[in-house]
Amino acid sequence: MIPKLLLVLPCYNEEAILHITNTKLNDFCDSLISRGLISNESRICYVNDGSRDATWDIIEALAATNPRVLGVKLSRNFGHQNALLAGLFEYKGLFDCYISIDADLQDDLNAIIPMLEKYREGASVVYGVRDDRSSDTFFKKFTAETFYKMMLWLKVPVIFNHADFRLIDNRVLTELENYREVNMFIRGIIPTIGLKSEKVFYKRLEREAGETKYPLKKMLTFAWNGVTSFSVMPMRFVLWFGAFSFVLSAILAIYVLYTKFAGVTTAGWTSTLLMMAFFNGSNMLAIGLIGEYIGKIYEEVKARPRYIVEKSSPVRD
Numbered sequence: 001m002i003p004k005l006l007l008v009l010p011c012y013n014e015e016a017i018l019h020i021t022n023t024k025l026n027d028f029c030d031s032l033i034s035r036g037l038i039s040n041e042s043r044i045c046y047v048n049d050g051s052r053d054a055t056w057d058i059i060e061a062l063a064a065t066n067p068r069v070l071g072v073k074l075s076r077n078f079g080h081q082n083a084l085l086a087g088l089f090e091y092k093g094l095f096d097c098y099i100s101i102d103a104d105l106q107d108d109l110n111a112i113i114p115m116l117e118k119y120r121e122g123a124s125v126v127y128g129v130r131d132d133r134s135s136d137t138f139f140k141k142f143t144a145e146t147f148y149k150m151m152l153w154l155k156v157p158v159i160f161n162h163a164d165f166r167l168i169d170n171r172v173l174t175e176l177e178n179y180r181e182v183n184m185f186i187r188g189i190i191p192t193i194g195l196k197s198e199k200v201f202y203k204r205l206e207r208e209a210g211e212t213k214y215p216l217k218k219m220l221t222f223a224w225n226g227v228t229s230f231s232v233m234p235m236r237f238v239l240w241f242g243a244f245s246f247v248l249s250a251i252l253a254i255y256v257l258y259t260k261f262a263g264v265t266t267a268g269w270t271s272t273l274l275m276m277a278f279f280n281g282s283n284m285l286a287i288g289l290i291g292e293y294i295g296k297i298y299e300e301v302k303a304r305p306r307y308i309v310e311k312s313s314p315v316r317d
């Protein structure tokens with residue numbers, strides 16, 4: 001069966017590039033359709049994420065003249081991740097597979113062909129992975145790669161150098177809806193869903209028009225959100241640090257007592273130092289312990305699904 005594909009593109013102040021993007025995407029879809037890779041009921045969906053420029057007017061005009069184009073308008077700027085989710089959930093169940101891609105087409109469209117191929121071979125998720133960042137500035141490459149390394153070190157289940165260019169099937173989209181957290185860090189969630197996944201490698205291209213909508217501040221907020229929605233490691237560091245300073249205070253106590261009995265201290269020094277070391281250590285330890293419990297509460301509050309059944313046998317009589 002030829003799959004019905006939905007392409008979802010979040011757009012924030014993208015008036016400079018939207019026409020270029022749309023022409024390219026339509027030509028690309030035409031070629032996919034003529035090669036029998038996607039059905040001609042496939043669609044392109046632009047999600048306007050509260051842009052302050054003419055982005056929505058352009059999307060509306062495109063949708064009015066081209067039945068292949070769908071537009072979703074958010075009431076304000078909700079951020080890239082939420083815009084993506086809005087586009088996906090708006091058309092849930094109506095398509096066989098969904099590909100999310102940035103509006104600037106920095107992700108190579110040609111990677112979609114192997115993505116569809118892996119989907120046909122049974123993959124529910126196909127990650128687009130950038131294996132060549134030569135077009136990125138040193139700064140972007142460095143910050144992005146440090147981000148992935150740090151995430152992996154903190155045990156956040158991201159795929160190295162995979163952003164939000166991916167194919168998911170309708171099954172994954174249904175499961176994604178069961179993740180009830182408000183701060184959805186999509187590229188961390190998808191790998192936790194499981195099911196059969198594949199990777200496709202591509203070269204990241206340059207932005208053709210307009211500028212990045214991810215300045216350093218947004219990147220840092222994004223990274224921090226990723227860490228705190230997946231990892232209790234920062235809190236665990238406090239616990240380790242507490243345990244360490246507790247041990248240190250015990251060693252200090254031995255030293256202080258030794259100097260006292262050796263008679264080389266001034267009056268009051270011993271008791272002050274002992275108290276300080278002991279209470280600092282135990283405070284830190286207690287904060288770390290409380291942190292562990294808050295971490296548990298936090299896991300519960302997110303109410304993620306406990307498990308996902310891929311298949312099961314039907315009951316027969």
Ligand code: UDP
Nearest residue numbers: 010011012049079080083102103212213214
């Ligand atoms: N974007 C969005 N909302 C935002 C910021 C960005 O929908 O608040 C979209 C943006 O229009 C683009 C995608 O997210 O389609 C990625 O942004 P960009 O290309 O500027 O990021 P970069 O490639 O520089 O990391």
Ligand code: MG
Nearest residue numbers: 102104106207
């Ligand atoms: Mg970009």
